[in-house]
Amino acid sequence: MTGTTCVNASFSRQLKAWFHQNWSYSTAFYPGENRFSAVFAHRVQQAMGLIESNGGKFQITAYHEGAGYKTHTDCIVDSQDQRDRVATVLVYLQDVQEGGKTEFPELGIWVKPKKGRALLWNNMNENGKCEPMSIHNASKVVTGHKYILQRWYYYKSFYSLGKRPPEPELPVREPGQSRVSCDEYDHGSCRWYDEWNYDHLIEYQRQKLTLV
Numbered sequence: 704m705t706g707t708t709c710v711n712a713s714f715s716r717q718l719k720a721w722f723h724q725n726w727s728y729s730t731a732f733y734p735g736e737n738r739f740s741a742v743f744a745h746r747v748q749q750a751m752g753l754i755e756s757n758g759g760k761f762q763i764t765a766y767h768e769g770a771g772y773k774t775h776t777d778c779i780v781d782s783q784d785q786r787d788r789v790a791t792v793l794v795y796l797q798d799v800q801e802g803g804k805t806e807f808p809e810l811g812i813w814v815k816p817k818k819g820r821a822l823l824w825n826n827m828n829e830n831g832k833c834e835p836m837s838i839h840n841a842s843k844v845v846t847g848h849k850y851i852l853q854r855w856y857y858y859k860s861f862y863s864l865g866k867r868p869p870e871p872e873l874p875v876r877e878p879g880q881s882r883v884s885c886d887e888y889d890h891g892s893c894r895w896y897d898e899w900n901y902d903h904l905i906e907y908q909r910q911k912l913t914l915v
């Protein structure tokens with residue numbers, strides 16, 4: 704994944720100590736790995752016309768109190784690479800008491816997390832270029848926990864799309880410790896990307912929340 708770096712155990716621990724408060728955590732599952740992925744992809748195609756096989760992984764992100772996510776586009780502005788994210792589907796898996804909104808500053812709109820609410824937007828304009836007006840951010844969770852599911856859709860399917868990459872051998876992870884990091888720390892938010900660490904999903908289940 705672009706921007707993803709493997710860090711060793713001690714540096715990972717250090718990062719956690721510094722930034723833990725502001726982190727969001729992501730993990731992912733892939734098409735065909737469970738029944739949910741097929742049901743979701745089918746319903747999205749029916750309701751929104753996005754072609755199932757043009758979708759990538761299913762990314763789940765958890766935000767604890769104090770965590771948000773920087774302002775960004777989901778596509779790469781001025782990129783020549785055709786393999787870019789045309790559309791985003793975001794589903795809120797749980798209500799958030801306060802904060803945690805998805806905000807689109809250029810459009811002057813924001814959406815409040817509500818369990819089961821799904822949001823779809825285009826990242827590209829009619830010329831097939833990444834649209835800077837699509838910038839958005841996740842405002843900090845003030846009270847509660849926020850869990851979302853996201854899937855990005857592309858113009859067409861390509862070889863690696865929706866396929867789980869092999870698990871890296873190193874570095875070794877301790878329980879509760881992410882091993883694959885990370886967005887750059889930026890505007891008060893950082894995110895662990897760890898496709899092999901389900902700790903926050905276990906926490907989600909502990910709260911008796913379910914995906915469907």
Ligand SMILES: O=C(O)CCC(=O)C(=O)O
Nearest residue numbers: 772777804805840841851
């Ligand atoms: O959490 C949100 O509301 C938005 C997250 C987002 O934009 C992203 O992960 O790309």
Ligand SMILES: [Fe+2]
Nearest residue numbers: 775776777839
């Ligand atoms: Fe985004």
